[in-house]
Amino acid sequence: MNDIRTGSGSQSQLAQAARCLDAGGVVLLPTDTVFGLAALPTRPAAVARVFALKDRPATKSLAVMVADLRQLEQIGAEVTAAVRRLVASPFCPGPLSLAVGLHPKGRADWLAGRDELAFRIPDDAFLLDLLGRVGPLLVTSANRSGLDTPGSASEAAAQLTGRPDMVIDGRACGPVPSTLVNCRRDPPVIERIGVIPPEELAGYLDT
Numbered sequence: 001m002n003d004i005r006t007g008s009g010s011q012s013q014l015a016q017a018a019r020c021l022d023a024g025g026v027v028l029l030p031t032d033t034v035f036g037l038a039a040l041p042t043r044p045a046a047v048a049r050v051f052a053l054k055d056r057p058a059t060k061s062l063a064v065m066v067a068d069l070r071q072l073e074q075i076g077a078e079v080t081a082a083v084r085r086l087v088a089s090p091f092c093p094g095p096l097s098l099a100v101g102l103h104p105k106g107r108a109d110w111l112a113g114r115d116e117l118a119f120r121i122p123d124d125a126f127l128l129d130l131l132g133r134v135g136p137l138l139v140t141s142a143n144r145s146g147l148d149t150p151g152s153a154s155e156a157a158a159q160l161t162g163r164p165d166m167v168i169d170g171r172a173c174g175p176v177p178s179t180l181v182n183c184r185r186d187p188p189v190i191e192r193i194g195v196i197p198p199e200e201l202a203g204y205l206d207t
Contacts (some may be wrong), residue, residue, distance in 0.1 A: 013168055014126060018133045025165030026050055028142050028157055031065075032124045033095045033195060034149040035142040035156040035173045037164065038065075040134060041110040047138060053160040056145040062138040063097060063118040067131035072100075072119055075136055076107025082183045082205075089204045093123040095178040095195035098188075120178055126168075141177060148175055181205070 017027050024043040029036060037053060039046035041064070051058050066072045069087060073079055078101040086098055097120040102111055111117065120139075122128065131137060142156040142164075143149040150156045153169040179201065180192035188205045190198050 020166045021134050027166045028164040029168040030173050032122050033178050036139045037142045038137045038139045041138045054145050062140050064136050065139045066136045076103045082188050093121040097178040097180045099182040101184050
């Protein structure tokens with residue numbers, strides 16, 4: 001695929017993005033933090049292209065976006081009390097990523113070989129609708145590995161090693177990623193400071 005379409009996140013774009021992903025495409029799209037590259041985890045060739053477009057080592061796992069905890073549980077993630085507490089916080093849906101463990105049995109085939117994943121529920125109506133249509137997505141920042149993520153779709157696309165199959169434009173995105181909390185630790189630990197300051201999360205990390 002090399003069919004780039006730009007748009008503003010309309011219902012037409014939603015349908016196009018769903019078809020593109022289902023056909024094994026890679027979509028560059030705005031999120032509620034930075035621009036991202038999205039692919040269905042059940043399409044191995046699309047996932048490989050995401051790594052190639054970013055020039056990212058394949059040993060570094062990609063984060064997952066889900067619409068809700070039900071989708072997370074369906075792929076075999078461990079949803080602990082700490083995870084539920086943070087998901088119920090004012091920061092979710094939003095720029096809060098959580099690293100969780102995986103059940104040894106009943107996990108999705110594409111999670112074979114992994115013992116954890118980072119997930120996020122975005123605060124973005126277009127993305128939530130898309131996740132509701134296609135299921136969980138592997139999403140990573142749309143930048144060349146080691147470089148900052150540009151604020152516009154055209155700049156992000158130009159930085160990559162090749163062309164995504166679809167580009168959804170229409171608004172700018174900020175340069176700061178989500179805050180990452182490791183929920184496999186007890187109590188959970190902030191591993192990447194992002195949009196949410198640590199002091200605002202402190203009350204949600206301890207039981």
